[in-house]
Structure formats: structure tokens, C-alpha cells
Amino acid sequence: MEPVAIPQSIDDPIHILLWSADEIVPFMVSMLTGMLVDQFIPGLALGFIAVKFYRRFRSQDCRR
Template sequence: MDVIDIPRRIDAPRRLLLWTTDEVVPVAVGVMVGITVDRLLLCAAIGFVFVRFYRRFRDGRADGYLLHALYWAGITKPKGHSFPNPFVSRWLP
């Protein structure tokens, strides 16, 4: 039987050690780019600085604010079919 990890709170984000997954991604991307361009410490440091500013941005706003902002900017597309196009400014019957 497989062991299933159950979070303490139902809305708790997934964590990797001490960070949430949205904080791990910039550092991981910085490490990958740093390995590619042979500047690992510099790119990892830039990733850590980005995470620090992202935490300040995220903590002052509601949950999911960044996803909503990306949606309204037209960068992401939700999976559901009931979401309207963010660029439509006029709705006709």
C-alpha cells in the first residue's frame, strides 16, 4: 500500500522543504540557466533575489492574485470552458 501525503489544511500549497512550489521555480530556473551559461552562482543569486521580491508582492495580496493578473493580461488560459476572453471589452447578447 502506498503512503499518501495529506496536508494539514485543505488549501495549503505544496511544499518542497521550506518553500512553496511557486518559490522554488525561479531558483530552479536560475540554476538551470546558470549551468547553461556557466554562471551558476550569479543566476542562482538572481533567482533568490527574485523570490525575495516575489514574497513581498505575494504576501500583501489575496491568494491567487498573480494567476488572476496573468489571466487578465492574456498570458495564461484557464482550463475551464466557462472563462471569458479577457480581451473582450463589449458583450453582445
């Protein structure tokens, strides 16, 4: 029998690849912006950093 992932709460968003649906937006925006200005690798790095900060602020917001 395979283990089934149970969400922490009923309002948890779905996960896409490594991130939840609301975390992937800053990554995609920075990645696409990096593609438009021909700076793809820095755009990816900025996307990972943006997701890291977004997770930090989102988790603080949930504690209140």
C-alpha cells in the same frame, strides 16, 4: 508526540526544501539558466533574490 504543521488555509501549496511549490519555480529557472550560461553562482544569487521579490508581491496580493 511530534508537532504537526497545520496549513494557514486549505489552499496552501506543499513545501519543497525551503520554499513552497510556487516559490521554487523562479529559483529553479534562474539556477538552470545560470548553469546553461556557465554562471552557476550568479544564477543561484539571482534565484534567491527572485524568490524574495516573489514572496513580497505574493503577500501583498493576499492582503487585497
